Amino acid sequence: xxxxxxxxxxxxxxxxxxxxxxxxxxxxxxxxxxxxxxxxxxxxxxxxxxxxxxxxxxxxxxxxxxxxxxxxxxxxxxxxxxxxxxxxxxxxxxxxxxxxxxxxxxxxxxxxxxxxxxxxxxxxxxxxxxxxxxxxxxxxxxxxxxxxxxxxxxxxxxxxxxxxxxxxxxxxxxxxxxxxxxxxxxxxxxxxxxxxxxxxxxxxxxxxxxxxxxxxxxxxxxxxxxxxxxxxxxxxxxxxxxxxxxxxxxxxxxxxxxxxxxxxxxxxxxxxxxxxxxxxxxxxxxxxxxxxxxxxxxxxxxxxxxxxxxxxxxxxxxxxxxxxxxxxxxxxxxxxxxxxxxxxxxxxxxxxxxxxxxxxxxxxxxxxx
Numbered sequence: 001x002x003x004x005x006x007x008x009x010x011x012x013x014x015x016x017x018x019x020x021x022x023x024x025x026x027x028x029x030x031x032x033x034x035x036x037x038x039x040x041x042x043x044x045x046x047x048x049x050x051x052x053x054x055x056x057x058x059x060x061x062x063x064x065x066x067x068x069x070x071x072x073x074x075x076x077x078x079x080x081x082x083x084x085x086x087x088x089x090x091x092x093x094x095x096x097x098x099x100x101x102x103x104x105x106x107x108x109x110x111x112x113x114x115x116x117x118x119x120x121x122x123x124x125x126x127x128x129x130x131x132x133x134x135x136x137x138x139x140x141x142x143x144x145x146x147x148x149x150x151x152x153x154x155x156x157x158x159x160x161x162x163x164x165x166x167x168x169x170x171x172x173x174x175x176x177x178x179x180x181x182x183x184x185x186x187x188x189x190x191x192x193x194x195x196x197x198x199x200x201x202x203x204x205x206x207x208x209x210x211x212x213x214x215x216x217x218x219x220x221x222x223x224x225x226x227x228x229x230x231x232x233x234x235x236x237x238x239x240x241x242x243x244x245x246x247x248x249x250x251x252x253x254x255x256x257x258x259x260x261x262x263x264x265x266x267x268x269x270x271x272x273x274x275x276x277x278x279x280x281x282x283x284x285x286x287x288x289x290x291x292x293x294x295x296x297x298x299x300x301x302x303x304x305x306x307x308x309x310x311x312x313x314x315x316x317x318x319x320x321x322x323x324x325x326x327x328x329x330x331x332x333x334x335x336x337x338x339x340x341x342x343x344x345x346x347x348x349x350x351x352x353x354x355x356x357x358x359x360x361x362x363x364x365x366x367x368x369x
Contacts (some may be wrong), residue, residue, distance in 0.1 A: 007062070008043040009366055012086060012094040012106075015048040016069065016077065018057065018198050022266070023205075024171070025097045027290065028149065029170055030057060033333060035359030037061050042366060045089060052153045075246060079103070082225065093366060095197050098132075100139040109365065110143035111169070112136055114287025116209070116308070123209035123285065125238075137161050149288040152309035165292055171288045177297035178350060181274055190275040193268075199229040200333070201276035201300075203269065203291040204283065206260075207238035211282040211323050212304070213246060216258070218329040220250065223256040233261045233272060273298045278336040282323045286310055296349050301336040303329075312327035315348040 013033060017025045037044060037058070044064045046054050051066035054331045058064060064192045069081050078101040085092055086105040094100075095109040117124040140146050141159050147169045148154050191197045200219065204210045212232060229325060247255070264272065273279065279295030279302040285357065292304040292313070304310055306320035313320065321328040 008041055010043045010045065010090060010092045011366060012045045012047065012082075012089070012091045014082065014094070014096045015046050015054055016074075017097060019049045019055055019072075021263075024288070025111075026288065027215060028111070028113070028169075028171055028177075029097070030357040031174065032169060032358050032362060034058065034136060035355045036363055036366075037064060039363060041065075042363075045085075045091065047085065053340070063229060064120065074266050076088040078286040096139070098139065099135050100142055102138070102142070107144040107369065108139075108142055109145045109147060109362070110139050111147040111149075112140060112153070112157060113149050114309075115156050115160055116285045116287060119156060119308075120209065120285045123207070123238075144369070147362065150309040150312060152312060153287045167361050169361050171290045171293075172353040172358060173290070173293050173297045173349060177273070177294050178346075181298075183274065186271055186274045190271055194231075194259065194261065194272075196229050196231055198227065198277050199231045199259075199275075200224070201231050201233065201272060201279045201295070202281065203233045203273070203294075205234040205283070206232065206236040206240060206243075207241070208240045209238075209283050209284055210234075211242040212240060214323060214326050214329060215280055215282045216243065216246065218326045218333065219252060222330045222333075224333065225254050228277065229257045229259060231259045231272065231276075233264050233269065233339050235262045255287060270298075273300060276300050278302065278333065280329075280333065280336075281305060281310070282329060283307070283310070283322075289313075292316070293349050293353055296342050299342060299346060301339045301342055303336045315345045315352075319345075 010175050039051060040063050045067055046064060047067040047069060049053055049069045049072050051068045054066050069077055071077060071081060076268045082101045083103045083105050091106045093107045100108050100110050117129045121129055140163055146163055146166045147156060148166055149171050151168060152209050154168055157163050157166055206212060217224055257339055279300045281292040281304040283305050287309055289310045292302050296301045303319045303321060304316055305323040306314060307323060321332045
């Protein structure tokens with residue numbers, strides 16, 4: 001085995017994020033490395049505490065080796081497990097999300113998806129801000145290559161950490177979202193499982209930064225609840241006191257039109273997206289913002305906040321709104337309901353947001369350094 005692999009570039013990918021719930025980092029790693037695996041001159045070592053989960057996600061390939069962390073403890077993983085594994089397997093590059101080990105045994109690649117907590121401190125706990133400012137900064141300075149997912153995040157990293165040579169590897173849309181489907185059949189299946197129909201969809205974990213409150217207010221104030229339902233897909237990460245207080249004040253009849261779905265797998269999320277009347281993404285701040293692109297790919301009328309990284313979605317200009325304005329959200333909802341086709345911007349999403357593009361950026365780093 002040693003002789004077969006001796007002339008290959010060896011890349012260790014820290015995949016501990018797959019041991020928890022699905023999130024943006026898992027989508028990013030799955031998308032970019034599924035493309036990179038096609039390069040047989042690179043040997044990939046994917047490591048987590050549950051390597052069988054990784055195998056079920058990435059599949060079996062000749063140039064992919066799955067490893068298991070000895071410990072679930074994040075401090076042991078960073079301080080002892082990773083440096084030891086890098087040395088044992090003679091790793092050339094190690095790729096981390098946000099935080100890299102302090103002991104460096106090879107070239108480091110660190111993806112920092114955003115530093116929103118520095119620009120929007122009110123949305124993040126103080127301890128989180130202090131800890132991550134230090135850890136992200138030290139990891140970025142230790143890295144040989146820093147990646148991020150949007151030009152917005154790149155500019156903020158330069159501003160806050162004075163970094164140079166940051167590479168943008170944008171998030172992308174899974175090709176399955178562009179596949180054709182039977183809308184009526186999907187809607188029937190979604191209704192049978194969730195008892196929802198003619199619904200507005202918002203896909204995001206629940207926390208104040210995501211702005212569930214203004215969307216709910218628009219849904220109620222303008223009476224959309226009379227003909228539609230509102231579906232929030234995502235787990236509750238940070239308590240949103242204002243949202244919970246407003247929701248509690250609503251009548252029982254209105255509450256019955258609002259649904260909260262958690263622990264939704266990728267297959268079910270695809271169905272929920274395809275079955276929606278419209279998709280809405282009212283977030284105040286994002287390092288990227290993948291759900292609106294996915295719903296556009298699925299041919300669903302979509303409206304989106306125009307703040308932070310989402311301001312880069314210029315092809316969506318008629319579908320963008322100020323998330324601080326409930327009136328503007330309502331106007332765009334009305335527009336989206338009557339807008340039956342997003343075909344033109346759908347093609348722009350398909351050409352611009354591809355994992356091949358991001359994989360090429362990372363692949364060139366691995367080949368040329």
